Amino acid sequence: xxxxxxxxxxxxxxxxxxxxxxxxxxxxxxxxxxxxxxxxxxxxxxxxxxxxxxxxxxxxxxxxxxxxxxxxxxxxxxxxxxxxxxxxxxxxxxxxxxxxxxxxxxxxxxxxxxxxxxxxxxxxxxxxxxxxxxxxxxxxxxxxxxxxxxxxxxxxxxxxxxxxxxxxxxxxxxxxxxxxxxxxxxxxxxxxxxxxxxxxxxxxxxxxxxxxxxxxxxxxxxxxxxxxxxxxxxxxxxxxxxxxxxxxxxxxxxxxxxxxxxxxxxxxxxxxxxxxxxxxxxxxxxxxxxxxxxxxxxxxxxxxxxxxxxxxxxxxxxxxxxxxxxxxxxxxxxxxxxxxxxxxxxxxxxxxxxxxxxxxxxxxxxxxxxxxxxxxxxxxxxxxxxxxxxxxxxxxxxxxxxxxxxxxxxxxx
Amino acid sequence: xxxxxxxxxxxxxxxxxxxxxxxxxxxxxxxxxxxxxxxxxxxxxxxxxxxxxxxxxxxxxxxxxxxxxxxxxxxxxxxxxxxxxxxxxxxxxxxxxxxxxxxxxxxxxxxxxxxxxxxxxxxxxxxxxxxxxxxxxxxxxxxxxxxxxxxxxxxxxxxxxxxxxxxxxxxxxxxxxxxxxxxxxxxxxxxxxxxxxxxxxxxxxxxxxxxxxxxxxxxxxxxxxxxxxx
Numbered sequence: 001x002x003x004x005x006x007x008x009x010x011x012x013x014x015x016x017x018x019x020x021x022x023x024x025x026x027x028x029x030x031x032x033x034x035x036x037x038x039x040x041x042x043x044x045x046x047x048x049x050x051x052x053x054x055x056x057x058x059x060x061x062x063x064x065x066x067x068x069x070x071x072x073x074x075x076x077x078x079x080x081x082x083x084x085x086x087x088x089x090x091x092x093x094x095x096x097x098x099x100x101x102x103x104x105x106x107x108x109x110x111x112x113x114x115x116x117x118x119x120x121x122x123x124x125x126x127x128x129x130x131x132x133x134x135x136x137x138x139x140x141x142x143x144x145x146x147x148x149x150x151x152x153x154x155x156x157x158x159x160x161x162x163x164x165x166x167x168x169x170x171x172x173x174x175x176x177x178x179x180x181x182x183x184x185x186x187x188x189x190x191x192x193x194x195x196x197x198x199x200x201x202x203x204x205x206x207x208x209x210x211x212x213x214x215x216x217x218x219x220x221x222x223x224x225x226x227x228x229x230x231x232x233x234x235x236x237x238x239x240x241x242x243x244x245x246x247x248x249x250x251x252x253x254x255x256x257x258x259x260x261x262x263x264x265x266x267x268x269x270x271x272x273x274x275x276x277x278x279x280x281x282x283x284x285x286x287x288x289x290x291x292x293x294x295x296x297x298x299x300x301x302x303x304x305x306x307x308x309x310x311x312x313x314x315x316x317x318x319x320x321x322x323x324x325x326x327x328x329x330x331x332x333x334x335x336x337x338x339x340x341x342x343x344x345x346x347x348x349x350x351x352x353x354x355x356x357x358x359x360x361x362x363x364x365x366x367x368x369x370x371x372x373x374x375x376x377x378x379x380x381x382x383x384x385x386x387x388x389x390x391x392x393x394x395x396x397x398x399x400x401x402x403x404x405x406x407x408x409x410x411x412x413x
Numbered sequence: 414x415x416x417x418x419x420x421x422x423x424x425x426x427x428x429x430x431x432x433x434x435x436x437x438x439x440x441x442x443x444x445x446x447x448x449x450x451x452x453x454x455x456x457x458x459x460x461x462x463x464x465x466x467x468x469x470x471x472x473x474x475x476x477x478x479x480x481x482x483x484x485x486x487x488x489x490x491x492x493x494x495x496x497x498x499x500x501x502x503x504x505x506x507x508x509x510x511x512x513x514x515x516x517x518x519x520x521x522x523x524x525x526x527x528x529x530x531x532x533x534x535x536x537x538x539x540x541x542x543x544x545x546x547x548x549x550x551x552x553x554x555x556x557x558x559x560x561x562x563x564x565x566x567x568x569x570x571x572x573x574x575x576x577x578x579x580x581x582x583x584x585x586x587x588x589x590x591x592x593x594x595x596x597x598x599x600x601x602x603x604x605x606x607x608x609x610x611x612x613x614x615x616x617x618x619x620x621x622x623x624x625x626x627x628x629x630x631x632x633x634x635x636x637x638x639x640x641x642x643x
Contacts, residue, residue, distance in 0.1 A: 002524055009512035304508045307469055308522050308569075309497025311490045407469040410504070411460075 003314075007321030010294065018326065021290040025330025025386065026337070028279040032382050033338040034372070038345060039272050041373035043265045047229065047254070049127055049367060055257030056094060056223025057232050058239055063248050065220060066257060071100055071173060074218040075249050081217075083242045084224060089235050091227050094121055095219035099212045101172025103152075103202055105160035110199075112156070114170055116206035116219070125225075127367075128190060128203060137164035137188030140205065148208025149187030153201035157189045164189060170204070175214035182211050193353075193368075224251075276382065280389050287326060287393035291319055295397045302401045303409020315401050319394040327390035331383055345372040414481050416577055416609040417443040417466055422475035424461050424632075435461040437632035438475070443611060443625075445576070448603045450623035451613040458632040459613035460581050466611065467500050467579045468492040480576055497525060501570030501608075503580035508566060509554040515541075515565045516550035522573040533572075540568040544598055560591030567595065571602050577609045578602075584616050596622045 011018040051057050060080060062073040077095045084093045097116030102109050123129055123139045129151065131138070140149035152162065162168055166186050174180035184204060192198055206219060213219070226235055232253060239251040255262035295302070302315060310318075349371035424436040436458045443449055451459040464470040465477060468484050477484045480499055484492060496502075501522070509518045519537045528536075541547045544564040554562055563583060570578050580599070584592035600622055602608050612619050620626055628636040 006510075006512060013512065300508075301510065304504075304510070306493060307467070307496065307502055307504075309493055309525055311493045311497075313490075314525065405470065407464040410469075410508070 003317040003321035004324065005321075006318050007323075007325045010298075010318075010322055011325055014294070017290055017293065021286050021326055022330045022333065024286045025283050025327060025390065026334030028283045029331050029334035029382065029386050030338045032276045032279050032386075033335060033379055034341060034345075035272050035275060036375050036378050036382065037338075037342050038370070038372040039268060040375040040378070041346060041349075042370045043268075044229075044373050045367055045370060046261065046265065050258055050261050051223070051229075051254050052125060052225065053127055054223070055221065055252070055254045056092075057226045057229055057254055058224040058236055059252050059254065059257040060222035060224070060239075060243065060249055061220070061252060061257070063250060066252065069098065069100075069220075071098070071212070071220070072175065074175075074213050074220050075246075076216050077219045077222055078217045080222055080242065080246070080249070084222070084239070087235075087239065087242075089227050089231050090224055092121065092125065092225040094118070094126075094221075094223040094225070095206060095217075096221045096223060097206050097209050097213055097218070098220045099170070099172045099209055101170055101212070103156065103160065104169045104171060105162050105166070107161040108159055109171075110156060110159060112200045112202055114150075114172070114202045114204050114209065116204050116209040116213075118206055128192070128201065133190040133192060135189050135191045137186065140187040147183055147185045148205045150184045150202055150204040151188040151190055152186055152203075153198035154189050154191040155195060155199035156201065157186065159199070162186050162189075170202070170209075170212075172212045174212055180211045182208065184208065221257075280385060283330075283386060284389045284393045287323055287390045288396055290326065291322060291394055291397035292400065294322065295319070295401045299401075299404055299409050303404060303406040306406040307410065312402055316394070316398040319398040319401065320391055323390045323394035324387075327387050330390075331386055335379075335383060342372050342374070346374065347371070414445065415442045415478070416445040416447065416480060417441070417611070418478040418481075419466070420476045420478075422462075422465060422472045422477060424458075424465060424470065425473045434632050436465060436472070439632070439634055440475075441627070441634065441637075443609065445609055446603065446607040447609050447611075448600065448622070448624040449609075449611045450620050450626045451611065451629055452615060452620050452626055453629035453635075454615060457629040459629055461632075462629070463579050463581050463611065463613050466577075467502060468496050497522065499576045501573060501575035501578040503563070503566050503570045503578065503583045505582040505585045509562055509569075511554050513553075514550065515546070515552050515554075515557065515561075518554070518565055519568040519572055522569055526573060528573070536572045536574075537568060540572045543601070544568055545594065559586050560588065560595075563587055563591070563595060564598075567598065571606075571608065574606070575608065577611065580610065580612045582614050582616070583612065584614065584619055589618065592616065592618055 062075045065073040074097065081093055081095060084090055095118060099114040099116060101114055103112050119140055129139050135154055139151065147167065160168060164186050168184055168186065170182045170184055171179060190201065224239065226232065236251060236253055243249045243251060305315065349369045351369045353368040419439055419441040422436060422439045423434055426433045426435050439462065451462060453459055465472050479495060484495065487495065510521065513521060516537060520533045523533045523536065541550065544567060546561055546564045549557060549561060557565065584595060587595065596619060599610055603610050614620060624640055626638045627634055
């Protein structure tokens with residue numbers, strides 16, 4: 001304790017220098033923690049929205065489908081759906097079809113990918129089908145027996161001159177390679193604000209797309225949402241076993257199904273790590289500078305301490321004590337403010353609507369209000385890392401303090 | 414057994430390209446419990462010799478024994494340990510740690526030695542009372558006069574109960590009353606506790622108190638006078 005007491009009292013000898021270093025440590029940990037938590041919250045939201053709209057936490061696909069998304073690679077889902085619905089930890093199961101084709105009205109035609117879903121399964125949770133997205137109409141009540149009703153994007157509707165209740169034709173390749181046509185009716189028009197999505201969205205009942213998929217209950221994807229995303233690693237091997245008797249179909253992690261999103265998050269995280277490393281380096285340099293100046297001013301005092309019987313380790317402990325006090329004060333201040341702000345950001349968030357207007361993230365629609373998360377393990381690592389850097393930064397000044405002989409220190413300084 | 418034994422000890426410095434023998438082939442024995450003064454003019458080698466005895470510096474030639482133990486082959490930390498347990502220092506310029514109170518300064522060496530807190534406090538209080546600085550325990554060095562600071566430094570040197578106290582011109586910055594009181598107290602510690610004292614000084618007051626006066630000139634012992642009674 002004497003070393004901490006000495007450290008604290010020595011730092012008080014030059015309050016301005018100490019305050020500058022404490023603020024530098026505080027600023028660094030504040031930025032690092034806040035960036036990290038905000039990124040964690042944003043990634044979680046992107047993954048949540050992305051998996052809900054596309055692959056699920058775990059997705060089932062025919063072999064080779066993820067490579068080039070060939071429409072011919074659909075598979076029968078009856079048995080798989082039944083198996084999945086009885087699996088523990090599985091919250092929702094969404095069979096989906098993706099039909100690349102042409103949407104044609106009496107006025108115009110547009111190439112797009114028609115998304116075939118089961119409306120009754122997805123009406124509550126699919127971000128595209130939320131009530132506030134509809135500018136006209138709504139989610140079709142049930143899969144139509146006659147002319148299927150579809151939901152289309154607002155830009156596409158404008159370009160094709162379509163309104164709710166109007167008919168249009170979907171043209172695409174059938175399972176036999178021949179071009180097939182299907183008449184559909186507009187059931188609802190949605191606006192996401194993301195231009196590439198609003199200009200291309202056609203969500204149709206999967207049951208109405210049989211002409212393109214072939215006989216039976218077929219889909220290109222079975223998206224599985226789990227109760228908790230953290231269950232993916234333990235659930236995936238179990239779900240893979242469900243396809244053991246179904247050659248040609250396998251289960252995939254969302255990162256395999258949506259590599260663009262996964263890569264974007266990885267790259268973003270790497271950039272944050274670089275920022276954190278730079279902040280750590282600044283803290284290290286700042287601490288070395290503060291302690292070195294302090295040592296140079298107290299050469300005689302170190303000589304005295306050594307004369308009195310303080311050994312080399314004692315001198316190091318004394319400077320470690322100063323570094324510890326500096327780091328504790330800085331980290332306490334920075335972390336405290338960062339956590340307080342994080343409470344606000346995790347509940348209210350920041351609205352990036354103005355920045356994200358008309359843009360998707362990795363081809364997916366993401367909520368523009370981003371909230372920070374609570375990445376406790378990374379916060380713990382950063383705090384410990386900051387302490388370690390500050391303590392290691394005391395090594396060089398300690399070596400300098402030990403370089404001068406006690407007699408020399410007391411004679412010359 | 415001698416408390417201190419020097420065999421042909423020399424210390425050389427280079428100044429302006431010239432080698433200066435600050436201590437030149439000094440051989441010396443100081444008995445346990447002795448009260449010795451190294452006297453001589455400035456530059457005669459007194460402080461250098463004290464530093465060598467205390468292990469603050471290493472001789473270029475010769476050997477030094479403290480309590481029968483050679484310091485020749487000791488590593489840096491071993492010498493520090495020897496100082497911690499066997500040698501107490503009183504410096505000319507008081508040299509208190511500025512961020513510690515008088516009590517904390519006086520306790521500091523014992524704290525490093527691992528003496529329990531209650532025992533530390535008991536010893537310091539007793540020495541403070543003897544030195545007439547009782548009640549100043551909580552003051553910091555800047556709040557003490559020169560004489561009070563020097564007495565705290567003496568308390569630090571003797572409270573840890575070293576075998577030897579080395580004092581480098583301890584009265585140089587004190588008025589004559591303070592200097593007399595300090596010498597009286599050191600003499601008492603010497604007589605009552607058998608602590609060996611070695612002073613460097615050119616203060617007649619200190620020289621008069623010594624049982625043995627070793628005079629130095631140009632790094633050598635020019636006279637060694639033992640007095641029967643002071």
